[in-house]
Amino acid sequence: MNSIVIIGGGHAAAQLCAGLAEAGQGARVHLVCEEACEPYHRPPLSKAFLKSAEEATQPHKAADWYREAGITLHLGDAAVAIDREARNVTLRSGAVLPWEALVLATGTRARRIAALSHELVNVASLRAADEAHRLRARLAEAQRVTVLGGGFIGLEVAATAKALGKEVQVIESAPRLLGRAVSPELSDHVLATHRAAGINIVLGATADDFEVEGVRLVSLRVNGARQPVDLLLLGIGAVPETALAQAAGIECADGIVVDEHMQTSAAGVLAVGDCTRFPDRRAGRALRLESVQNANDQARTAVATLLGTARAHDVVPWFWSDQGGMRLQMVGLVPAEGTPGHVTVRRAGPKPDAFSLFHYVDGQLACVESVNAPVDHMMSRKLLDAGRSPDPAAVADASVPLKNHLA
Ligand SMILES: Cc1cc2nc3c(=O)[nH]c(=O)nc-3n(C[C@H](O)[C@H](O)[C@H](O)COP(=O)(O)OP(=O)(O)OC[C@H]3O[C@@H](n4cnc5c(N)ncnc54)[C@H](O)[C@@H]3O)c2cc1C
Structure with a gap:
């Protein structure tokens, strides 16, 4: 292969570069990213990065590494x-790059609300480093932080803002937190923990009627009651970045559709990461996942x-x-509510605030959710990778290490 072009500079693109460099194949590799810096780790942006102006972004590799690996960056x-x-x-600059293979790694962009323009200085979303820089600066000035959306990013920022001493409110339209990703039992635990930490969480709530003055959002209505806004974070999910693929006639369906080899509907074009919808053999359906x-x-x-x-x-x-003080770790896909044959087994963790929830469907282990129990999470990954389904009663006995069930 002579030339490979990668579009996108996130986790998937960085891993592609590392894998191609490691394989030592002779192709010319070009990485094109609209962000002006080398690929960096996104997870800290909602956590440590917001806490201190001293925190820098963490690049996957230094600029020199790409040069030495023969990878040309178009940042x-x-x-x-x-x-x-x-x-x-x-490219936007007018450059034209030929490719023998093209990989789309365009990720997602934060979902916005049409009524809230990008010009509003106290309305933030969080996906990229430039947004994190802006949010950090606004957080330093704000006393009160309103978070729209009780998903992972919204709750991480809420916990970070609370740790910074802010008054924090989370407004979630669904009846529970993290409703699309975790079990009701874990939602309840997360809700209770954040409330105990002093975060005001409103569930089943409607936020509307945004009142703007100049470049500031001054108030909004929550369940019909008007309330002032100091800083608003939009944590209402992400939209797969498929515009480029769609314009090129590549099949998309809430994500760029790929097969089990990451091949799109177009010859020579692959796609990877958050932007893809892929067939998952174990789930028996196509999925789009957003994770490192x-x-x-x-x-x-x-x-x-x-x-x-x-x-x-x-x-x-x-x-x-x-x-905040919770490390949530999940492996597998949590069964949808009401799945026939679904049984949940609780296993105590190493400390009072630690536990794991083992989800079985028809006796088969499907998913394990852990809170502050990293060893159980690692062993659960091994169990699921190996296709093991230890006896639920044995798993509930926390005095027996999980590794015994692997033997
Ligand atoms: C604040 C935050 C915290 C997170 N925390 C966690 C966590 O704790 N655990 C976890 O597992 N996951 C976490 N994630 C999710 C994780 O970061 C993503 O799943 C991961 O970054 C996906 O990688 P990706 O390469 O597919 O897309 P991205 O990392 O989103 O990268 C896509 C890149 O493509 C670029 N791009 C898009 N279109 C074009 C174009 N036309 N031309 C050039 N470049 C383009 C974008 O600018 C971007 O740089 C977090 C995400 C965020 C934003």
């Missing part, structure tokens, strides 16, 4: 058009495809989220 430049016939991509693990593992699969050593993507997903 601060976006890909604006893909020509599938001519096999090239045009998914970005890294899909990139590994794509590298195998590019090197001609294709292997079908087949991994158990896992995720973590740090919220």
Whole structure:
């Protein structure tokens, strides 16, 4: 292969570069990213980065590493058009890069509310480093922080803002927190913990009627009652960045559709990471996941495809989220509420605020959610990777190490 172009500079793109460099194949690799810096770790942006002006972003690799690996960086430049016939991509700068293989790693962008323009100085969203810098500066000035959305990013920022001594409110339209990703039992625990820490959480709430004066949002209505706004964070989810693929006629369906080799509907074009919808053999349906693990593992699969050593993507997903004193770790997919044959087993953790929830469906282990129990999380990953389903009663006995169930 002569030339590979990667569009996007996030976790998936960084892992692709690392995998291609490690394989030592001879292709010219170009990485195109609209952000002006080398790929960096996103998870700290809602956590340590916001706490101190001293915290810098954490690059995956230094600029020198890319040079030495023979990877050409096009930073601060976006890909604006893909020509599938001519096999090239045009950048905003006017540069045209030919490709033999093209990988789309365009991630997601934060969902916005049409009534709240990007010009409003006290309305923030959080996806990229520039947004994190802005949010950090606004947090330093704000006394009160309103978070719209009780998902992972909203709750992480809420916990961080609380640790900074702010008055924090979370407004969630659903009847429970993290409703799409975790079990009701874990939602309840997260709710109780944040409330005990002094965060005001309103569930089943509608926020509307945004009142703007100049470049500031001054108030909004929550369940019909008007309240002032000091700083508003939009934590209402992310939208897959598929515009480029769609314009090129590549199949998309809430994500760029790929097969188990990360191949899109267009010859020579792969896609990886948050922007993809992929067939998950274990779930028996197509999924779109937003996690570092998914970005890294899909990139590994794509590298195998590019090197001609294709292997079908087949991994158990896992995720973590740090919220104040809680480290949440999940492996597998939590069964939908009401799934027939679903049984949940609780296992005590090493400390009073630690535990794991083992979810079985028809006797098969499907998912484990852990709170402050990193060893149980690591062992659960091994159990699920190995396809083991230890007896639920044995798992509930915390005096027996989980590793005994692997033997
Ligand atoms: C604040 C925050 C905290 C998070 N915390 C966690 C966590 O604790 N645990 C966890 O597992 N996951 C976490 N995540 C999710 C994780 O960071 C993402 O799943 C991961 O970054 C996905 O990687 P990606 O490469 O697919 O996309 P991204 O990292 O989003 O990268 C996509 C890149 O493509 C660029 N791009 C898009 N379109 C173009 C174009 N046309 N031309 C050029 N460049 C383009 C974008 O600018 C961006 O740099 C967090 C995310 C955020 C934002």
